Structures are given as structure tokens and as C-alpha cells.
Amino acid sequence: MTVAIKKVGVIGSGQMGNGIAHVAALAGFDVVLNDVSGDRLKSALATINGNLTRQVAKKAISENERKQALDRIASAESIDTLADCDLVIETAVEKEETKRKIFHDVCAVLKPEAIVATNSSSISITRLAASTDRPEKFIGIHFMNPVPAMELVELIRGIATDDTTFDTAKAFVAKLGKQVAVSEDFPAFIVNRILLPMINEAIYTLYEGVGNVEAIDAAMKLGAHHPMGPLELADFIGLDTCLSIMQVLHEGLADSKYRPCPLLVKYVEAGWLGRKSQRGFYDYRGDKPIPTR
Numbered sequence: 001m002t003v004a005i006k007k008v009g010v011i012g013s014g015q016m017g018n019g020i021a022h023v024a025a026l027a028g029f030d031v032v033l034n035d036v037s038g039d040r041l042k043s044a045l046a047t048i049n050g051n052l053t054r055q056v057a058k059k060a061i062s063e064n065e066r067k068q069a070l071d072r073i074a075s076a077e078s079i080d081t082l083a084d085c086d087l088v089i090e091t092a093v094e095k096e097e098t099k100r101k102i103f104h105d106v107c108a109v110l111k112p113e114a115i116v117a118t119n120s121s122s123i124s125i126t127r128l129a130a131s132t133d134r135p136e137k138f139i140g141i142h143f144m145n146p147v148p149a150m151e152l153v154e155l156i157r158g159i160a161t162d163d164t165t166f167d168t169a170k171a172f173v174a175k176l177g178k179q180v181a182v183s184e185d186f187p188a189f190i191v192n193r194i195l196l197p198m199i200n201e202a203i204y205t206l207y208e209g210v211g212n213v214e215a216i217d218a219a220m221k222l223g224a225h226h227p228m229g230p231l232e233l234a235d236f237i238g239l240d241t242c243l244s245i246m247q248v249l250h251e252g253l254a255d256s257k258y259r260p261c262p263l264l265v266k267y268v269e270a271g272w273l274g275r276k277s278q279r280g281f282y283d284y285r286g287d288k289p290i291p292t293r
């Protein structure tokens with residue numbers, strides 16, 4: 001059994017939030033995009049418009065579809081604006097305390113039957129669900145970056161997630177035109193359990209001087225046909241997010257093979273978070289990215 005979803009709230013308007021709002025609006029859902037920062041909301045709407053315009057140029061959608069999708073997205077700095085949403089997807093920073101606070105605030109205004117989801121990359125769905133007033137209506141809906149281009153969404157049930165919530169989330173993902181992979185609720189789920197140790201190993205390879213940034217990325221692009229090199233991809237994901245995921249793996253599985261590379265820690269401590277801060281394993285402030293090591 002599924003419940004009808006008409007209005008979707010998206011909390012956090014960073015790179016994932018704007019992508020989720022984009023694909024949900026294009027699929028015909030009314031969307032409320034929420035963020036603590038008004039400037040972030042403005043730049044998210046500009047990014048969505050830019051990505052929709054590129055889709056028009058590529059003839060993937062019509063000009064009318066672009067306009068209708070944009071009209072379906074309302075932006076709001078207050079969480080109260082999400083009160084009449086049928087589904088809320090939290091996609092703020094990968095910090096458990098921030099997410100818990102958001103769930104506390106949003107559940108206080110939502111109708112009791114609304115479904116609450118997280119786009120967390122790694123954190124236990126069962127533990128996040130237990131911090132809400134509705135663990136049975138809580139689920140992990142984990143999109144991949146960039147959301148408009150990636151086909152996959154992972155669905156992760158917490159221990160209490162009921163069948164209606166799971167079936168409704170599955171139907172929602174299908175309406176977005178994406179494929180589902182179901183993952184058990186283990187640290188970092190499937191994609192990041194495999195991908196992030198590979199990225200962390202690439203950073204160790206750099207740290208130990210086996211190769212420089214350019215050599216490591218070229219090796220994996222040309223030698224293993226990856227669309228992006230692992231360091232380029234780390235910058236794209238965000239080095240803060242990469243570190244948080246490695247910490248969840250390290251703590252959650254208690255195995256030293258998941259130890260975050262000290263160089264990753266150093267970059268995050270420097271505020272070099274990758275593309276979003278203009279500097280990471282590459283410096284993006286000039287015309288073209290320049291390796292920083």
C-alpha cells in the first residue's frame with residue numbers, strides 16, 4: 001500500500017538539496033525548499049534554473065517544462081512552511097546532531113501521517129528514526145550526486161520503518177524516473193561502503209607520495225575508465241562529507257581499514273572542502289582547476 005505524495009519538503013539547499021528539488025519539481029511534485037540561509041536558497045534556485053536551462057538546450061525538456069518546474073518550487077527560511085508536506089527529505093550537512101535538531105523541529109509542525117526521510121550518506125537510519133516521533137514513517141532515501149544525472153537512489157529501512165512508508169518511497173523514486181537499490185541499514189549503506197574507502201585509499205596514495213594529484217586521477221580515469229578521478233570526485237562530493245562518511249565507517253565497523261587519511265583531515269581542518277569552497281585537491285579559483293599537490 002502507498003500513500004499519496006503531492007507536496008515534498010527539502011531541508012538543506014546545498015548541492016544535493018537543489019538537485020532533489022529539481023528532479024521532484026520536474027516530476028510534477030510541489031516542492032518547498034528550506035535552508036537556514038536565504039543566500040543559499042537564492043543560489044540554489046539559480047543553480048536549478050541553470051541546470052533546467054541546460055536540459056532545454058539539450059532538448060531533454062521543453063521550455064514550458066522548465067517554467068512549470070521552477071513555478072512548483074517555493075523557497076522558505078522557516079521550517080514552519082513545511083507543515084503541509086506529505087514527504088520531507090532532510091539533506092543538510094552530514095552531522096548527526098544537526099540532523100537530529102532538524103527532525104525535532106520539523107516533526108513538531110508536520111501532520112502525523114507525513115513521511116520523514118533523510119538523504120544521509122552514511123548515518124544509521126534506525127538511530128536517526130529513533131530521535132523522531134515517527135520511527136515507522138522514517139526512511140533513508142539516498143540520492144547520488146549530481147542528482148539530475150545519476151540513475152540510482154538507495155532506499156534504507158530503519159528497524160521500525162513500516163511497509164507503507166517503504167512502498168511509498170519506492171513509488172516516489174520511480175516517479176522521478178530513477179532506479180532503486182535496497183540497502184540494509186549498515187554504516188554508509190552500499191555505494192559509499194565501496195566508493196569512500198576507494199577515495200580514502202587514493203588520498204593515502206597521495207599522502208604517501210606514490211603519485212601526485214594529476215597522476216592518481218589520470219591513473220583511475222584512463223586506467224580504470226572512471227568518469228572522474230578519485231580526488232576530483234572527492235572535491236565534487238565535498239571533503240567534509242567524505243571525512244564524515246569515513247568517520248561513520250571507522251566508528252560503526254570498528255575496523256582500522258576505514259581510518260580516515262590524515263591528509264583528508266588536514267584539508268577539512270584548513271576549510272579546503274573541494275569545489276564548494278573553491279579549493280581542495282584542486283584549486284578552482286582560476287580559469288581551470290590546478291592541483292594543490
Ligand SMILES: CC(=O)CC(=O)SCCNC(=O)CCNC(=O)[C@H](O)C(C)(C)COP(=O)(O)OP(=O)(O)OC[C@H]1O[C@@H](n2cnc3c(N)ncnc32)[C@H](O)[C@@H]1OP(=O)(O)O
Binds near residue numbers: 148233
Ligand atoms: C557521497 C554520496 O553519498 C553518494 C554519491 O553521490 S557518490 C558520487 C556519485 N557520483 C559520481 O560518481 C559521479 C561521477 N561522474 C560522472 O558520472 C560524470 O563525470 C558526470 C555525470 C558528473 C558528468 O558527466 P560528463 O559526461 O563529464 O558531462 P556532461 O556530458 O556534461 O553531463 C552528463 C549529464 O550530467 C548532467 N550534469 C553534469 N553535471 C551536472 C551537475 N553538476 N548538476 C546537474 N546535472 C549535471 C548533464 O546535464 C548531462 O545530462 P544529460 O545526460 O541529461 O544531458
Ligand SMILES: NC(=O)C1=CN([C@@H]2O[C@H](COP(=O)(O)OP(=O)(O)OC[C@H]3O[C@@H](n4cnc5c(N)ncnc54)[C@H](OP(=O)(O)O)[C@@H]3O)[C@@H](O)[C@H]2O)C=CC1
Binds near residue numbers: 122
Ligand atoms: N555531496 C554528495 O555527493 C552527497 C551528499 N549526500 C548527503 O546529502 C547531505 C547534504 O550534502 P550536500 O548537499 O553535499 O552538502 P552542502 O554542504 O552542499 O549543503 C548542505 C546545506 O544544508 C544547509 N544547512 C545546514 N544546517 C541546516 C539546517 N539546520 N537547516 C536547513 N539547512 C541547513 C547548509 O547551509 P550552510 O552552508 O549555510 O550551513 C547547506 O546549504 C549530507 O547528509 C550528505 O552526506 C548524499 C549523497 C551525495
